[in-house]
Amino acid sequence: MLTSFQIQALLVAALWTAGLSLIAFSLGGAVGLLIAVMRVSANRVLRAISFTYIQIVQGTPLLVQMMLAFFGLSILGFSIEPFTAASAAMVIYSSAYFGEIWRGGILAVPKTQWEAAECLALHPFQRFWLIIVPQGLRISTPPTVGFMVQIVKNTSLASVIGVAELTYTSKLINNSTFQPFTVFSLVAVLYFCMCYPLAWWSRKLEDKLNVAHR
């Protein structure tokens, strides 16, 4: 059996995983929203910038982004903590995906909604933020939450640069105790405890935002 110290270490590691995920949700979400707006912007330059950003980020593995953030920056002479590097990589990675998911949501809102908003004499800014975005968000809730669950699980890649998150700590304990079943069952339960509330929240959100079809 595991000692209380080992279980405690796993719980602390779960907090690092949760922390890394929350940073990716909040900062990645903020940057992602900006990217989504740029992608549907009327300005060609903004569209091109955001398109390139998404292509580069989606076209490279998160593992490589982590290592670039950690080792790459050190080669250039910047000293960076593993957790900072992992956070930066998670934010960049999640922002590109959030951006693309939300662009899809925004574009899926029927064009007639824009026209109706215009008939109500709403300013273009109001049309976008008050009419289109709320509807777009409802459409993109399932993929957004699905991706958030992916983020939680992908934080495990931070172990390659030495962040003592859940997967890393579990490997450490397993390699010392040789009790893979006990260790990884506990780890699976911990990941589930982090991911299930997201799925539950997604269902609540879909119900709440589903005003038009009630």
Add this chain to the structure above:
Amino acid sequence: MNIRNLTLAALTAVGLVAAAGASADTLGDIRERGAINVGIDLGQAPFGMVDGSMKQVGSDVETAKALAEGLGVKLNVVTVAPANRIPFLMTGKVDVVVASFSITEERKKQVDFSKPYAVSEVVVATTGGLALSGPADLAGRQVAVTRASTNDSLITDALKADNVDASIVRYDDNAMTTNAVLSGQQDVYVVAQSLLVPINEANPSRKIEPQFVLRTYPLAVGLRKNEPELKAWLDTWVTENLANGKLNGIYETFHHAKLPDVIPDA
């Protein structure tokens, strides 16, 4: 896995270019800082591991402690993994690695090694008191090994060289191979001798006993290239502490085996 290796190779190459030329004085930096950053792999029992109270223990941990003591500086342990040991070293995240790091020609192109301070022995081990004295005794037997590991190529080559007709059963990782042997699927196991200590401690009822050594790998402290002062200091330190029995004592405590009288250089 391939992507990871490729990236590491690329990053290491960039690091090499960045590090080339300048002969740095890491030894001076360590003394000035009053602390040495040592990369240790804590996932390699019994070289580096965590105990029941999550304290870092193992022969590499003790060696690093002795090393820091010898330098008269504080020890900062940085945990590394087999795949990122060289990048951590090349990018200056650690001053040296004491991480069950065996000397190979391939690695010599990228980093420097001190004189070897310990060994990693690949052995053929058996359960149930089966006695073997060499590869020839394996004829007609099933041999368990972890797929694509160094152990796998060693036993494959050894059997081929002696033209022995044994069947090799390959599993995906050490834990699986160990489970297969413990559960009696095979009674011959090609494995790092050091790994048997914690396995036997966890499973006292079915001991896996080493029979003969297949190959001995020298383990050394890894450092960046162009560090003549640090290398000279490490070489002297290793030689002295092998002579006075300190390194041997550390090895014996954790590996329950003696170091060979002469550690091969490669």
